[in-house]
Amino acid sequence: MSNLPPRWTTAELTEAAAISSNQFRAERLASSDAWGQQYTQARAKFEKLFEVLGNLAPGGVNDTQLAAAYTKGLGEAFRYLAGPPISDDDLQVLADVESITPSVLSKNNDSLRKVFQVISTVIDPHRFPWIANDAAPTEQQREAALLASSVLLAAQRIATERRNDGKTTQESKVKDYLTSLGFTGVPPVTITTIVKGPGPMQFCAECQLGERKADVVVRLHDTRLLAIECKVSNSATNSVKRLNNDAAVKAEYWLKQFGTAQVVPAAALAGVYKVLNLQQAQTRGLALFWSHDLDALGAFIQSTR
Template identity: 45%
Template sequence: MTATPPRWTVEQFTVAADTSTARFRELRMQEPLEQYLHSYEDHRHAVEVLLERTVDLAALHLRAPEVLLEPELLTAVRFLASPFISADDLKTVAQTTLSASALRADDWAGARRVVDAVLLGLDRHRFPWVGEDRPPTDAEREAAVVATASLAATQSVQTARRTSSKDDQEQRVADYLVSRGFAQVPPRAMASVTDLPAPGEFCREALFGSRKADLVVRTRDGRAMPIECKVSNSSINSVKRLNNDAAVKAVVWLQEFGHLVALPAALLSGVFKVANLTAAQDQGLTLFWEHDLDALGAFLDAAVP
């Protein structure tokens, strides 16, 4: 008899979700402050250098060709605005890329547009002296440096956290699969069953049908389990990551490969609402938890010829 993927009751989802949320809280409380402090010092130095080279921003246009070519100073320039301007938004608003060649083009016209875009959104509370056309006081300069470095460091840490959480989760799943005797193979596009890894193999970051999966596992009985790794920091965020992404992919994969071949799954960590978990499961998505990888292992052990 073919092994059936686990389906969880509301009570089981409730216990698992509570455990996952508790682990999320513990992780967030234990995250070292050093990561932020190190980032803050780096950004503080960049802001100080930027103010020094531009005479407290009075010569920002004049110094644009110099400061915009240094990545750290370019980041500091983006955080002069409030809210800060992302690199992608700045490219759009300034109608240029941020490459050295683009900034140099047409006698630095692109660089001037970058500065114009930033100054248009300049935070007047942090840099009051610019609009008043005067030098800053020592206290104003220090307050501006501290506030700007703090904003940049916070954003940097948050971005790194989102990226590393997902990457770490994928790596843990990959390591676990290897520990269960599965072999990792290079990724490939899988348009049909003939493109799948061999039974007992898996690959990462692969196109499964028309949608990319974080991992694709070929069970030993020949079925394919595309796995999406999802880390959520709130129940609202979980709707986007689980229901609007992973569950939608599950429906597509089942249509493309059929229920006899495809076993869409998601590996979860963080905060999820029970109602959203139930809805995703009802759409054909098998759910596992990062804190209980042995449930995944038990199914894979049972899925044999």
């Protein structure tokens, strides 16, 4: 029988989860220029938007100003005038327009007006109190609105950046480690049978394995496929979504689709996880490895020779 991946005891999972949580805290508390950069970029966008739209002062905003806002790439800042901010998708639906792509919207005055009407209806009265009073903003009001809006956009961008960077970094660590073991990355393919996919000493990223996408797929020495999901969790609560509702669900699907003798579902973890969630995922057939101890992954791969 092919070698099975490790199954960790409660004590081992508890220790690994503690190490991972400590690393997560250290990384988040480390000095970074990201916040300052995001705030500066957001501030510049809102200052330009205020300039283009005449500080949202009485008299209305004409079509030329609206078109200029989108032409100058200020659509994101424009959406953040709402309280709370509106997403691209929501704005398109609420305005009932075919597209909010700047190149399209800036040339369609009717659509521009519909979009502006939506924003005007839900504009944040706390950041822009002068609008309700039909007056021009005082310098103090303008500065307060710029500050609050810039912080709001910068915070959202940081949150998105952390989510994206966390996953990207985790995948990069796994791929770099596999490369250090002598494996070679190959272009992704759709894997419908066990004979398809990466060959001996190869791996692929973002591969379609059956009907589910795997972050990294490795051809083990005994010809099985190791399907690795790269997960980063920022809280014990979030670990349920990342691990149990995503990676473990994929594991069950792959085991049912390809069989336990053909595929090994696994997760490479970083961040904060509740031990109970780790135990549950492991019981459902998911092999667990940690970014702070990828040698355990290497040992399993070596054992399949």
